[in-house]
Amino acid sequence: MLLTGQIKWLAVLLATMVFSLCLALPLDDYRKALIRTEEMLQIGGELLLTEQEELANEKLMALKNAEITQAMKKNQFPPSMHFFRAKKLIEESKVFCVLKKMPKGAALHLHDFGILSVDWLVRNVTYRPHCHLCFTPSGNLKFRFADPAPPTPKPEGCSEWILLEKYRKQLQNVTEFDNSLLRNFTLVLEDPEIAYSDQAVIWARFENIFIAVSGLVHYAPVFREYFARGLEEFYEDNVQYLELRATLYPVYELNGQTHDQEWSLKTYQEVAQKFAKDHPDFTGVRIIYSNNRKNDVDRVAESVQIAMKLRVKFPESMAGFDLVGQEDKGHSLWDLKEALLLPATQGFDLPYFFHAGETNWQGTSIDENVLDALVLNTTRIGHGFALGRHPMARNVSWNRDIPIEVCPISNQVLQLVSDLRNHPAASLMSSGHPMVVSSDDPSIFGAKGLSYDFYEAFMGIGGMKADLRTLKQLALNSIKYSSLSVDKKKTTKEVWQKKWDKFVDDLAKLL
Structure with a gap:
């Protein structure tokens, strides 16, 4: 059986032969041959659409071309704008309306506490009994549920704990306070380019949001409900299956008791199974256990050992291991190779899903993470923003059919690229490089589910030529490149196909 890369290279060789024959043809025919070959090479270019899909594609492309034409006139194209400004325009888009209804398959690049819109945390969770708040010296927030109050924090770490129920009773404007909490749980601002002067500033803010949110979500009753509501939000956005990077930090009870990684993974498994039982067309969730790349070799080695134990105990739910956090501030994969090679030296199969190449600094050891991820046998490449600068890594990932997980909004908000038409x-x-589209931490970016990132990929990254074939291939890729078993992929694809056929029928009838 030919690999994807081999098929593509055969197409290139065939095209070269055709072009050599076309040199004697009129320029118009030669040009058409070039264009047609490029169309075949792009993602989805080899798919043959059914008659109904062709009708649907005509409707979709009419909407897309009309929007782009209008954007050119107004000089206001959402993918070229910062997402915080573009969001309202996207939500008014007819193409976006179509994409929300599209069955997207799987979301393969998500982080544990960035999957659910933050309104629920503020309007519901912070109103629960025994919720305490304190302020760090830098003005950031920390939360803790406790009865009685949490232990008095050290002055350098936090202010005195404040019981929110009591604090709100003293306020004249509770709504404004709640809105301030909402602002502290996302990166969304009116003037992000001014507020976030460089990547160091925005990444510090980004990581502080996770610290604030974690105090709420790591409370055991909230932990379970947050995950269930996050699944519901993605399900409503027509996503069938999720793979979640999770740090599995201790989850705590009201009395201060804490639970370990096994408890957390078991809880994820139980919630996902119940959700799938209540929603038979939902495949489920698998967890990619993750550690911060700032940690040293010894601590990463401990996490790798834990990941191996969890994979043995929870083979259905535990997909593999990754390293998370800002690449530019963390250790390179090669620095940590001693820890990352442990499974291989023990003859253990621990799949890796490495974040790699989420940087603009070409030629650094961090930039070379895309090479090291392949050397260390990664299953997928998270972001892979730097892949285009490494021809060997690009060829290896293509020939080994290792996809990149593209997260357009994340890459723009975290300042890797401003205009998504220029995304690598x-x-x-x-x-036609192997890839999937995902949304990383949609709640922190003010997005929801997967549709916003699909819009940016379809309208901006894919350009004018991306059509229904592109969307179909990306959805199919998400199932193909998931960590599901062969049988689970088959059943997931069958369910997806029924959803896709209905989506196509509805789109074809669109007036």
């Missing part, structure tokens, strides 16, 4: 994935998409 554009050239990869046009050459």
Whole structure:
């Protein structure tokens, strides 16, 4: 059986032969041959659409072309704008309306506490009994549920704990206070380029949001409900299956008792199974246990050992291991190779799903993470923003059919690229490189589910030529490149196909 890369290279060789024959043809025919070959090479270019899909594609592309034409006139194209400003325009888009209804398959690059819109945390969770708040010296927030109050914090770590129920009774404007909490749980601002002067500033803010949210979500009753509501939000956005990077930090009870990684993974498993039982067309969730790349070799080695134990105990739920956190501030994969090679030296199969190449600094050891991820046998490449700068890594990932997980909004908000038409994935998409689209931490970016990122990929990264074939291939890729077993992929694809056929029928009838 030919690999994807081999098929593509055969297409290139065939095209070269055709072009050599076309040199004697009129320029118009030669040009058409070039264009047609490029169309075949792009993601989805080899798919043959049914008659109904062709009708649906005509409707979709009419909407897309109308929006782009209007954007050119107004000089206001959402993918070229910062997402915080573009969001309202996206939500008014007819193409976005179609994409929300599209069955997207799987979301394969998500983080544990960035999957659910933050309104629920503020309006519900912070109103629960025994919720305490304190302020760090830098003005950031920390939360803790406790009865009685949590232990008095050290002055350098936090202010005195404040019981929110009592604090709100003293306020004249509770709504404004709640709105301030909402602002502290997302990166959304009116002038992000001014407020976030560089990546160091925005990443510090980004990581502080996780610290604030974690105090709420790591409370055992909230932990379970947060995850269930997050699944519901993605399910409503027509996502069938999720793979979640989770740090599995201790979850605590009201009395201060804490639970370990096994408890957390078991809880994830139980909630996902119940959700799938209540929603038979939902495949489920698998967890990618993650550690911070700032940690040293010894601590990463401990996490790798834990990951191996969890994989033995929870083979259905435990997908593998990754390292998370800002790449530019953390250790390179090669620095940590001693820890990361432990499974191989023990003859143990621990799949890796490495974040790699989420940087603009070409030629650094961090930039070379895309090479090291392949050397260390990664299953997928998280972001892979730097992949286009490494021809060997690009060829290896193509020939070994290792996809990149493209997260457009995340890459823009975290200042890797400002105009998504210039995203490196554009050239990869046009050459049919293996990839999936995901949303990383949608709640922190003010997004929801997967539709916003699909819009940015379809309208901006894919350019004018991306059509229904592109969308179909990306959805199919998400199932193909998931960590599901062969049988689970088959059943998931069958369910997806029924949803896709209905989506196509509805789109074809669109007036």
